Amino acid sequence: MSHSDIRELRGPLLVVGGADGVGWDEFATIDMAGGESRHGLVLEVDRDLATLQVLESTDGMSLGGIGIRFDGRPLHVQVGTEWLGRVCNGRGEPLDGGPPVTGTATLPVSGWPLNPVYREPPAEPVLTGISVIDALTTLVRGQKLPIFSVPGLPHLTLATQIAAQATSSGQSFRVVFAAMGLTHADIAYVRDRLEERSADGELILLLNAADDPVIERILTPRIALTIAEHLAYTEGHDVLVIMSDMTSYAEAVREVSAARREIPARRGYPGYLYSDLATLYERCGRVKGHDGSVTIVPVLTMPAGDITHPVPDLTGYITEGQIVLAPDIAARGIYPPVDVLSSLSRLMRSGAGAGRTREDHLDVAAQVMAALARARAATELAELVGEAALSDTDRSYIAYRTLVEEGLFNQGTEESRSLEDTLTRAWAALAALPKQELTMVPTVFLDRYLPNGGGHP
Template identity: 65%
Template sequence: MTAIGEIEYTDVRELRGPLVVIGGVAGVGWDEFVRIDCDVGESGERRHGLVLEVNRDLAVVQVLEDTSGMDPERVRVSFAGAPLRVPVGPGWLGRVCNGRGEPVDGGPPVFGPTSAAVGGSPINPVRREPPGDPVLTGVGVVDALTTLVRGQKLPVFSAAGLPHLELATQIAAQSTVRGEPFSVVFAGMGLTHADATFIRDALEERSAAGELVLLLNTADDPVIERILAPRLALTVAEYLAYEEGRHALVVMTDMTAYAEALREVSAARGEVPARRAYPGYLYSDLASLYERCGRIRGRPGSVTVLPVLTMPANDITHPVPDLTGYITEGQIVLWHEAHAQGVYPPVDALSSLSRLMRKGAGPGRTRADHLDVAAQLLAALARARQVRELADLVGRSALSATDTRYLDLADRFLHHFMAQRMDEARPLDEALERAWQVLLTLPRSQLAMLPTELIDAHHSPEAKEQDG
């Protein structure tokens, strides 16, 4: 039913893809929520939309359910006078919904004690707290070398054929904040039905525990859902964090599918394309999502964002990873070479970086030796990569004994430290002890970045004899 005093418009000028152009409008604002009745009479279908653009008396509306089957002569449009809002609260936990927030788990609609605008609002810089303390993912190479920090935005850069979905799902399934209230909001965009089923099955235990919100948009769903899903996920997470006091991890995959949906809508609007036909506002649009993470002074919760994106043709200069890198605080890069050797997760440690790692790791947060071990291991891996390039030129037999030990370290790093089962939650202490075992492949003289007392505590008598 239309509210009393609400004006209905019937002057539909054009239906174009997911867009409706309506004429004769007045007093309509950008991002306003729209109700669209597709037939005359009580049995008519109702759809919904958002105002994308207003130009004089014309309004361009993107329809959330798409425009298929709509007859311009039998459409009535009314504007709500406010942005799209959704109910928020703990009622989302344990639910599985589509990209519009409609349940697909057979349960009732999601209700909450209040509602919030899906567009969100930026955190007041004066009240923003710097990120601090870790989110432990249970993935050893991530926790030890690229620690995820509460309030951080840390993307995963992947490519076709690499197990980024498996890694994202594993992180969502087993992440913890060591005893504090914790929730995961998982937004999947442009998924195949097989992928959607895999995600539901892999996260079933966390969902049953009431710690998970699952929003799944499949490739055959309306393209507008792909744009709405991450915003809805962040809106739900913000309430859980800042009102319920939880630490919320938002996993968004695949942001390349999101950007392609944005490009499709931009083309339907007839906008002038920018690099690779993406809209010129792609940077600001991605920033409007990524910057919604953080911590607020005086509030116990936090929102941490882990966006996952695939790089077309493994091109890190592609607009989506390129712009994402400017906005976020590091990256976890997946590596074809490790994947070809059957190693999971195939993380390229030397290309990966968590710029806020020192805020969330070290004494009082993880372990006193964490940062030293991570720095020494990365330095050793860099040297091992140089030695491998040299070995390709002159042969392994021409290498010095120390250089040969570096090659052994690289192999042991892949198969002893990094390799992990997809269902294994590896404690940080175990990951660091494995890192020590890898480092002790080298002579003591090569561990110059580690304090002497740490080396003495971990150096075995056998290793001492070998070094001597």
């Protein structure tokens, strides 16, 4: 049955009358006079009026000559291993010249609610090959760990490097990269950088460009997570989902909210932004009785570097830590420019240590962080009174800071380091400090791992 009583076109929204029996979030096909078809989702139902968000925008539409066919169910997407190695746009349509992606099952893009009773706590690490993350903010299988950045920093480079290098101890590891609102130059960089992993059949790319319809941006992460859930819980893979940039996603939500004339909350974002973000972030984890897992790394840019902005603020409430990139560290030529004293992985203790990474991992990470905090204080003191006035111990902390930044934190954009290499570099930096300052590491580890400490280097 086709509905043609179009009452209003407003931005990306279309209001149709006579839509009795239509449900919220229902998918619809919009037939235009010239034979073109577009697609929409029901956002709101008020008696016989239904408000749809048009995925391809309402440009070129007029009130006459439009017919709308409702599917009677929410938007579904075909899922399966056929997605692996494919490059698609934000709606899942191929960009790689291949045929449309088919699958072994069809699932709603909004996902299914997961009973918390069936969740397994995260326990094993996901190693990114990036020293500062693996050593100090270890990502754990089933975790949601965002990257907070500011415009102009290499957050996309870091996210792409993680997608190219990440591995876990499971049988198979797969990556879904969902790009939202990227420039064409950035999309070309992502495709080139991830070409090898994509060719190996380990990666799926969903690419929403900045000039693509805004509404598509709202669907992109949902489609990515639906594909990932099937790969994880049905096919048994460990799946890493990287979503960049969540600020672009939130701005798309704000634009649709404004078109619906909803009362805005903080910074013009709708009051339900928290629950909207939670519907994405909470789709990760491990499930009892299933081998696979979904791990999420959202990337977001903080406008003007404001960590209290609604998007990073709400993201921080939902997720389990954050990796913070800082302009002053980037200015010193360090990549990735991670501010480790502002960064945290709340599940690190669940995924690191004896039996998971290495016995000394948690202790050496704590010592590196504590020493870095002392080194920062010593550096600030040196700026006031001059380095010559400092004690020998304080000067050793300043030397340590240089060593740890250049030896451990700084690495190439295509350099992948083993965990052994990473921890060896951490011990090498700690060797710049007097042995009596290393109070957070057991003596047995000092003897075994500290260079010239009485054991193996």
